Structure formats: C-alpha cells, structure tokens
Amino acid sequence: MLIxxxxxxxxxxxxxIYVRDKYEKEPWRMLLLGLLYGIYATCVIYAVGLGLEKxxxxxxxxxxxxxxxxxxxxEVIKYVFLIFLIWKNGNFNEPLDGIVYGVFVSLGFAWIENIIYVTHPVMGGYGTALSRAVLSVPGHGLFGVQMGYYLGLAKFFGGKKQLILALIVPYIAHALYNYFLLEKSPAFWVPFWMLEIWLWWSALRHIKELVQISPFRE
Structure with missing residues (x-):
C-alpha cells in the first residue's frame, strides 16, 4: 500500500502536465524516457551524495x-540529464515542451525518492506519505516547471541568460524550500508558505504563457 x-x-x-500540453502532445516513448532519465538521475544523485558525505x-x-x-x-544533475534528453531532440519543437520534460524528469526522481522515504523503517509510514504527497512531490514538479520554462525560452528565443536561469531559479527555490523545512522553527513557516504560494503562482503562469505562444495553436 505504501508503494x-x-x-x-x-x-x-x-x-x-500531459493534459496541459494541449496542441502538440509529446510521444509516449519520449515521455517514458523522461521518466526513466529522472529515475537514472536518482542513482547518480545518491552516489554523489555519498561521496560528498565522505x-x-x-x-x-x-x-x-x-x-x-x-x-x-x-538540481545540477537533473539539469544535465534534461539537457541531454531534449536539447537536440526533434521532439523539443515548442517552448512548452521544456516544462513537460522538466516535470517528467523531476517526477521520475521524486518517485524513487518518495518510495525510499515512505518505506523507510524509521522515517516512513502513512504520515510521511501524506506529508510528501502535499509538499515534497509537488515541490519537485514545481522546480521542474521552473527549469523547463527557462530551457524553453533559451531554445526558441535564444540567450545564455535563460540557460543559466534554468539552473539557478530551481536551485535557489529548492534550496530555500528545504532550508525553511529543515530549520523546524515556527519563524520559518511564513517564508516557507510565501515561497510555496509563489512556486504555484509562477508555475501556473509559466504554463499558461507557453501554451498561448505554442506554434501549433490554431
């Protein structure tokens, strides 16, 4: 049941995110590959984390x-995996695709991470599953939206600035998100919920913007 x-x-x-891709759906093979890239990224992230800890x-x-x-x-590893997946791929043919694949890669990672947490003999359980369903998993999806949004802009409108923002924005958002939660002090709940609201507002705005400028829109 926990799985x-x-x-x-x-x-x-x-x-x-699949439903919001209204005008030119991505092929299932690529979407599955995006999910698998996120799962593969988990292994790399885990290995790098162990190395840093030592x-x-x-x-x-x-x-x-x-x-x-x-x-x-x-975020660095997910960024690298996402670039390898889509940057030179012909299926990356509209700005919104950056968000679609960004979310699939991010949620591929979140899926494995979530299984590890909810099945943990000490930290796991139904309470962990609920809290992560509300905060952690959507958080990863929202970071993926930020990354994909700026990659979409970089691909179709040019500019190194967007390529840099595609890494910096989700990194800062993710770091602050985790820091506010890890401090476990009531003083950090106000900035945490402000960040949470901004992430949702920004993600919905970005998705709407890129849907409206789709070259496949009739």
Whole structure:
C-alpha cells in the first residue's frame, strides 16, 4: 500500500502536465524516457551524495544540507540529464515542451525518492506519505516547471541568460524550500508558505504563457 501511495502524487502530476500540453502532445516513448532519465538521475544523485558525505561530513547542518547536498546536487544533475534528453531532440519543437520534460524528469526522481522515504523503517509510514504527497512531490514538479520554462525560452528565443536561469531559479527555490523545512522553527513557516504560494503562482503562469505562444495553436 505504501508503494501505491508513493506513486499516487507522481501520477497526478504527470497526468496534469500531459493534459496541459494541449496542441502538440509529446510521444509516449519520449515521455517514458523522461521518466526513466529522472529515475537514472536518482542513482547518480545518491552516489554523489555519498561521496560528498565522505569528503565533507556535515552532521545534519541545515544550510549545507539544503544548499549543497540536496538542492545543489539534485538540481545540477537533473539539469544535465534534461539537457541531454531534449536539447537536440526533434521532439523539443515548442517552448512548452521544456516544462513537460522538466516535470517528467523531476517526477521520475521524486518517485524513487518518495518510495525510499515512505518505506523507510524509521522515517516512513502513512504520515510521511501524506506529508510528501502535499509538499515534497509537488515541490519537485514545481522546480521542474521552473527549469523547463527557462530551457524553453533559451531554445526558441535564444540567450545564455535563460540557460543559466534554468539552473539557478530551481536551485535557489529548492534550496530555500528545504532550508525553511529543515530549520523546524515556527519563524520559518511564513517564508516557507510565501515561497510555496509563489512556486504555484509562477508555475501556473509559466504554463499558461507557453501554451498561448505554442506554434501549433490554431
């Protein structure tokens, strides 16, 4: 049952972004590949995390965990995997595709991470599954929207600035997101919920914007 609960929010996110791709659906093979790239990225992220822990043992330092070993490692590796997946692929033929594949890669990673957390003998359980379904999994999807949005702009409207923003924006958002949660102090709940609201507002706005400028729109 916990495995199904771990998958449920991921499937909801994948279905939502697939439906929003209104004018030129991505082929199932590419979408599956995006999901698999996210799963493969999990293995790389885990290996790099272990290496960093051996070199720089941080003993649960919230700042280091949030800005380096979680957001830093995860967003850089997801960015590299996403670039390899779509940048020179012919299916990347409209700006919104950046968001679609960004979400699929991010939720592929979130899927495996979620299974690990909810089935953990100490930290896992139904409470963990619920909290992660509300916060962590959607969070990864929202970071994927930010990454894909700027990649879409970079691909079709040019400019190195957007390529840089495609990494920097989700990284900063992810790092702050984790830091506010890891501090476990009521003082950080206000900025956390402000960031949460901004992420949702920004993601919905970005999706709407790129849907409206689709070259396949009639």
């Amino acid at each position: 199904q609960l771990a998958a449920a929010p991921v499937l909801v996110g994948l279905f939502y 070199i720089f043992p941080h003993r649960e330092n919230p700042f280091y965990t949030a800005f380096v070993s979680s957001a830093g490692v995860e």
